[in-house]
Amino acid sequence: MENTGPAVIGLNTYNRHLIGQPKGPSQLGPQSVSSQPGKEPMGTQKPANASQEGPGIRFGDDWKKSLLLPAKDNRVKTSDVTATKGNEFEDYCLKRELLMGIYEMGWEKPSPIQEESIPIALSGRDILARAKNGTGKSGAYLIPLLERIDRKKDHIQGISLQNVLHKMYLLSPTPFFFYCTIYLCLPAAIVIVPTRELALQVSQISIQISKHLGGVKVMATTGGTNLRDDIMRLDEEVHVVIATPGRILDLIKKGIAKVNKVQMMVMDEADKLLSQDFVVIIEDIISFLSKNRQILLYSATFPISVQKFMAKHLQKPYEINLMEELTLKGITQYYAYVTERQKVHCLNTLFSRLQINQSIIFCNSTQRVELLAKKITQLGCSCFYIHAKMMQEYRNRVFHDFRNGLCRNLVCTDLFTRGIDIQAVNVVINFDFPKNAETYLHRIGRSGRFGHLGLAINLITAEDRFNLKTTEDQLMTDIKPIPGSIDKSLYVAEFHSVNSDCEAEASHPGGGSEAH
Template identity: 90%
Template structure:
């Protein structure tokens, strides 16, 4: 079934014709696994942690008690993990002298032991020293900076004490939700997420109240600072997540302006999977004797198996349909190189009978939030997107990434395939290669020192499938039966 992608008219955003599911309809989310938290849908509000009375929630806890017995732990994740996260020194979170209330939040997130990047980073960040950390996608960088950040927050002080800057709105929402989950027992840590595309008046009202941590995109936080709304003169810690992107030409001028408005005694933490020359220049200019961490002896994740399929442009949709029928997909992310192709492909996938959402930067923010929220909660199996979704998005149910359009550079390829195989789990990356992509494929292999193999007739499920179920049962129940073009279950 060789199908050419044609412009058949605009797809209806959020409407799944096969499941008759409209994104705006409320639907109970399914379980996503141990490290998943629900983000708010609709607009992108500030999320604050209301003061909690620990004694009311845990009335039986007294000094000397085994407080771990009272924790509400998620189901244990028994999936196989690679050495990217298991090759640790054997440390425990308790070894870092963290507040008991913070430890409670960490364990209730399902984080049992620190990963290598967390082992290296947490004690240094707690000491107040600048950090330049390089680690692979999906190995725990969020926890590596959020744990020391929240540990150092003094809830008795009613001013902004930490700022986390991220390149995308979706990542800002995700980081704020993780912050709230970890800090829920700390008794009053207030976290605010603010990004472009939302009402500035709402942010003014929120910042008029007590805020300890601000998680923001660069343009919005600079705007709030310059207007005198966000007071950052007492900020003690600034984190740059996905630092390579933040120091690219798109953001570097804004970042420089923000740094200039902070106290000279601030601590700066930089985290990324890749560190180009721009990061080195920034480090020399703004960081004071930074502690450098490099856990990137190999660039690509060990748990991700990579294949390519050589096809013509007209054969791509047919090839994708074949993959859907033969692979055991829990959730998949499918990348295109333009917003127009994202919408066209999403419509084609829906016409083939598969549940499919799409997301790109030109969509209204409230729709982006809803798609991101619902996909994370397992309401749909497949997501088509642009490179908007390559930065830091952590959805552990994703076990397959498909590059419908091969990326233009090796760095983008690395971030795309890193959406699968999160936190040391197994993943599969499949690249649809046309004649024009052959040079980029060879360049990517050389630069990343990796081997992308031709796709075999049958792919061993043990390479990318583990016992982990997250997709909403309604999605599976309404899918076509095997033999009718459905995904193999």
């Protein structure tokens, strides 16, 4: 379980870039109207020669022409993201400023999970959604969440206590944390995720698509950050808090975050959040919420723990199930039968023969992660490593640099199996085969994001044969022996044959993949 040390809301110095720039008064409610002086509510039409609306936007103009769109992604995509009903984001009557952020993210059309989820979430109904990794679940809940922000309502009290708290800190550092338990923040929406890296990723997406929504404030809070640094920065309203379970509960119990007016709670990777590691914490958080809250649950797998939670806490939820099959489409799976001593040599052979854009290599323990990373470096290959026992600041740096393409290979534990979306990853290698099918499903889902093609290779020892067979049976999939050569069109973007049907379908959220 994560560190649930001193409470913090906000981000540490390294993550300051995720907070976003405050643009004015802001609040959250069911619907939104502009709070800027002289600005008409959304939906009110102005003549083409009216005063300018937003940066370079005039009502009546073709506002899409002014958007800074990423390069179109022409990579081939699988049907789990292209088999849509033909809806457009504009069909949901979203605020224009929100649409601008959506399109500038490269999200041209809603994916199937977004088509199913957005209108239901906007109606205020609870949702239980099951969809594959990498099919747009983050957008499915962030878009309706941000759409419902009302910047005029005054029930969020992200008050300007910075000067008062600063004086407290200077005059009496020792009892500072005691004084900080006064009322500080009333977020109207919280998103709970199981890992710090996923919290930062979701925060970044939220800030990017809400950048034209003046005054909307998104804040990430996770274990391992410093309370004194972050509490002094809390001088603006906070509309959306994205947090790990232990940290948000700590904030609530210390009185720093008041959640009695929270309208929406999202649980991403709900199967992990309702596992034995977190379920008691989640139940405790729920007890502080209003009975009229809306709860949205998203995950790729829904074990019995999720069904029990749904029956207890969700009110007539709308159920979405887009899982035609458990394993991900577009991911080709192979295994290589080796001894333990042959694994590093086999890995080196894969490095030399595969065309890897970026790869993630999984081990079953933190010690093996560090040892393997050292071996890979000795082989002359670029390599980062990350695991849960590392300092948070270093984890943030590794995650940031790998996502930006500064290194080709990342060795990690199952810390990186949940929701992490790095579009450039086209190869996943299980150096150690996972102990259960659910972990295997989440591991290989780090490649082939948003319907793109990917490759998963498993190094299997004699002890893994039973787990391999069990995984195949439970996931109803076929993991084949690795051939002498692997067709590059199975996992390399430039070898994909792109037909007109694929180009006409929804493109992936993040723009093109990062070149390495």
